[in-house]
Amino acid sequence: MIVDRAQVAAALPGYELGAQLGAGAYGLVLAGRHRRLNRQVAIKVLTADHDAAAGSFDAEARLLASMDHPHIVRVHDYTEDHDLCLIVMELLAGGTLTRRRKGMSPEGACAVGLAVASALSHAHGQGVLHRDIKTDNMLFDATGLLKVTDFGIAKIVEGSAATASAVIGTPTYMAPEQIRGGRLGPATDLYALGVSC
Structure with missing residues (x-):
């Protein structure tokens, strides 16, 4: 998947983008840092080819944001920009x-x-x-x-x-x-x- 980093940066102006952490069938994950809070994050970048796909990514973000559990990844933000859906989550730097x-x-x-x-x-x-x-x-x-x-x-x-x-x-x-x-x-x-x- 090829992602326009400038588009991601424009959609998330409060974040500094880092290296690619991984990729999968629907998108990729970038490292990031919240500029004002100095919080290290992971940014899941998903492409939405149609409205149904965007709705499913929005549903994933809402679902994760609603779950408060120490063993479930935390979501900090979600935004959409044209064909991109961006889920900002806590960075899990310890690997899989x-x-x-x-x-x-x-x-x-x-x-x-x-x-x-x-x-x-x-x-x-x-x-x-x-x-x-x-x-x-x-x-x-x-x-x-x-x-x-x-x-x-x-x-x-x-x-x-x-x-x-x-x-x-x-x-x-x-x-x-x-x-x-x-x-x-x-x-x-x-x-x-x-x-x-």
Whole structure:
């Protein structure tokens, strides 16, 4: 994905842009710094080819902003500029679980599992299924605190379950009901957590 850094900078004049931290199917993540507060942040840059896409990015930002949990990434700001959607989040400088799990002790793996389970319990309590729990969506802050990120394909559920409207997620981590397009519930995310740890 090619991003016009000048467009991002113009849309977020209060921030200084840094290096690219990562990229995925829908966009990329840049390092940033809030100029007045001197707060280090991550800026998720997403392209919205149409109004429905912009609405889903807006929904992700609102969803994350509504969740106050020590193991869920915090959102500081959201803005749209033409075809770009920008989510400003806390910077998680400690890397992904994918990178850190090699050589992790059994106690460390257990701590990761408990932290993610706590984050999922909070999300599920608000009627939210993550649907893409995987080691690349589990990041650590600079102090080593684990945070669950990327609620971009999360689903709001009413009651205890929902039907998958499409097969979305990372196949390696998907529960059988998610692959088959069946009824999804909290167990769907817990299955992915079990595969991850």
